[in-house]
Amino acid sequence: MTALEHVLRRAAPQVLGVLVRRYGDFAAAEDAVQEALILAAAHWARDGVPDHPHAWLIRTATRKLVDEHRATAARHRREAAVALEPPPAPVPDTDDTLRLLVLCCHPVLTPASAVALTLRAVGGLTTAEIAAAFLVPEPTMAQRISRAKARVAAAGARFELPEPAERGRRVQAVLRVLYVMFTEAHTSSGGAGLQRVDLAREAIRLTRLLHAALPGDPEVAGLLALQLLTDARRAARTGPHGALVPLEEQDRSLWDRAAIAEGLSLVVAARRAGVVGEYQLQAAVAAVHAAAPTAADTDWAQIRTLYELLERLTDNPVVTLNRAVAVARTEGPAAGLALLDEIAPVLAGHHRLDAVRAHLLEEAGRPTEAARHYAAAAARALNLPEREYLTKRAARARSAT
Amino acid sequence: MPRYLILTKHDAALDVPPMDQWDPADVQAHLDCLRALNDELARRGELVEMNALSGPELAKIVTADGSGPPVVTDGPFPEAKEVLAGYQLVDVESEERALEIAAAVSAAPGPGGVPLRQRIEVRQVMFTFAPDL
Numbered sequence: 001m002t003a004l005e006h007v008l009r010r011a012a013p014q015v016l017g018v019l020v021r022r023y024g025d026f027a028a029a030e031d032a033v034q035e036a037l038i039l040a041a042a043h044w045a046r047d048g049v050p051d052h053p054h055a056w057l058i059r060t061a062t063r064k065l066v067d068e069h070r071a072t073a074a075r076h077r078r079e080a081a082v083a084l085e086p087p088p089a090p091v092p093d094t095d096d097t098l099r100l101l102v103l104c105c106h107p108v109l110t111p112a113s114a115v116a117l118t119l120r121a122v123g124g125l126t127t128a129e130i131a132a133a134f135l136v137p138e139p140t141m142a143q144r145i146s147r148a149k150a151r152v153a154a155a156g157a158r159f160e161l162p163e164p165a166e167r168g169r170r171v172q173a174v175l176r177v178l179y180v181m182f183t184e185a186h187t188s189s190g191g192a193g194l195q196r197v198d199l200a201r202e203a204i205r206l207t208r209l210l211h212a213a214l215p216g217d218p219e220v221a222g223l224l225a226l227q228l229l230t231d232a233r234r235a236a237r238t239g240p241h242g243a244l245v246p247l248e249e250q251d252r253s254l255w256d257r258a259a260i261a262e263g264l265s266l267v268v269a270a271r272r273a274g275v276v277g278e279y280q281l282q283a284a285v286a287a288v289h290a291a292a293p294t295a296a297d298t299d300w301a302q303i304r305t306l307y308e309l310l311e312r313l314t315d316n317p318v319v320t321l322n323r324a325v326a327v328a329r330t331e332g333p334a335a336g337l338a339l340l341d342e343i344a345p346v347l348a349g350h351h352r353l354d355a356v357r358a359h360l361l362e363e364a365g366r367p368t369e370a371a372r373h374y375a376a377a378a379a380r381a382l383n384l385p386e387r388e389y390l391t392k393r394a395a396r397a398r399s400a401t
Numbered sequence: 402m403p404r405y406l407i408l409t410k411h412d413a414a415l416d417v418p419p420m421d422q423w424d425p426a427d428v429q430a431h432l433d434c435l436r437a438l439n440d441e442l443a444r445r446g447e448l449v450e451m452n453a454l455s456g457p458e459l460a461k462i463v464t465a466d467g468s469g470p471p472v473v474t475d476g477p478f479p480e481a482k483e484v485l486a487g488y489q490l491v492d493v494e495s496e497e498r499a500l501e502i503a504a505a506v507s508a509a510p511g512p513g514g515v516p517l518r519q520r521i522e523v524r525q526v527m528f529t530f531a532p533d534l
Contacts, residue, residue, distance in 0.1 A: 375421040394421035
């Protein structure tokens with residue numbers, strides 16, 4: 001990203017926030033801001049960034065909004081006149097960012113739609129960039145975003161913070177969307193074009209904005225920490241040709257120490273708040289891995305405790321699957337396998353159940369069964385690097401028999 | 402330039418065990434060969450897209466008469482002798498070039514480095530509808 005794009009992208013949600021707060025019409029404001037950003041990209045590249053970029057963008061976007069109102073119908077005339085008010089001082093408003101996020105992550109939207117709308121409205125990405133990130137044609141993504149906007153409008157959503165009683169649930173919805181955006185980056189089913197937007201970085205940037213708006217919320221801090229600690233391992237996670245490298249085999253010298261340091265300090269700070277949540281606990285697990293100089297140094301007893309706490313909060317069987325790994329590391333593979341038997345009925349057909357079972361069988365010195373379960377996991381994998389990894393593990397286990 | 406769909410199928414008639422039963426080095430050699438081929442097609446400006454499909458174990462067959470609820474059958478489908486594994490859509494100068502690419506896919510190494518000789522289906526595309534075209 002160039003310095004100019006960086007400035008524009010940072011400014012976009014603040015400018016949009018100002019316009020939506022003043023004029024109420026989210027969809028029209030969003031279009032106007034996009035047009036202003038395009039103009040800014042052209043003008044600023046030629047003449048340099050103006051002294052007050054926010055004011056410039058707000059002025060230009062307001063003018064675009066007015067033009068649009070004038071062009072549409074006479075009944076908009078009065079609103080257009082109102083829109084001619086001089087723009088306010090360009091004070092970055094974290095509350096506006098929060099309002100925007102809450103609006104874009106409205107519960108009436110599916111996570112996929114909310115992710116797209118958030119990237120566009122809060123992230124300041126163009127529709128073309130978002131389309132490329134999700135490997136769909138631009139008109140398809142444009143439709144998805146405009147349908148999302150229409151749904152939010154039809155739900156009667158307003159550009160204001162929900163009542164305090166409702167606020168926790170809505171922030172939770174925002175976190176969920178940012179979590180989905182981040183995990184999409186790791187599990188996406190596509191090849192990497194050079195133009196592809198880095199969804200993980202975008203998710204981290206947006207979670208940072210949310211953290212700036214709600215610095216005291218331990219779950220927001222937890223999600224930011226989880227993202228930083230996971231993303232820190234990025235360079236070590238893939239080998240030649242994008243092959244998957246599992247955590248225990250990663251070259252830890254490739255981990256991003258700065259991101260880890262920031263993630264760890266967020267985990268510590270969030271813990272002081274005294275409220276324990278799902279993202280915090282997942283971040284705490286990532287922190288234990290990050291703190292281990294080698295895979296053998298991992299404090300599996302602590303990870304096991306964290307997964308026990310997480311199980312109480314979520315009743316998600318995948319958490320139990322993760323706990324089974326920690327149990328196997330602390331008590332041996334047989335104990336881990338016994339725990340897998342307990343959750344097998346709930347997770348039947350889930351490829352990760354087979355993958356974990358295969359790992360533990362291999363450690364228990366049962367390569368024939370391990371190979372069978374690796375093959376079963378590969379058959380149901382939905383991600384090519386993962387399928388190739390599991391196929392190779394199956395082949396390796398079989399050749400060890 | 403004409404476009405061709407180059408279809409790779411898992412062929413039960415081919416007397417080769419599934420890949421998870423190969424020597425690990427042979428698996429790697431096979432994957433490396435196909436990856437190098439796709440990279441080369443991309444470099445030559447011939448690759449429009451490549452899609453690898455998830456396994457037949459996850460496949461579903463849907464039949465509906467438009468009024469009642471559809472009948473959905475889970476895979477795998479043992480009666481299927483050939484299962485589509487993936488395809489490349491290429492934009493090439495000629496049919497000869499499409500056949501050459503298919504030949505390269507077919508000759509990808511299998512167990513012991515012996516070419517697999519998979520039967521690769523080559524079909525010319527005659528109409529495209531995509532929202533961005």
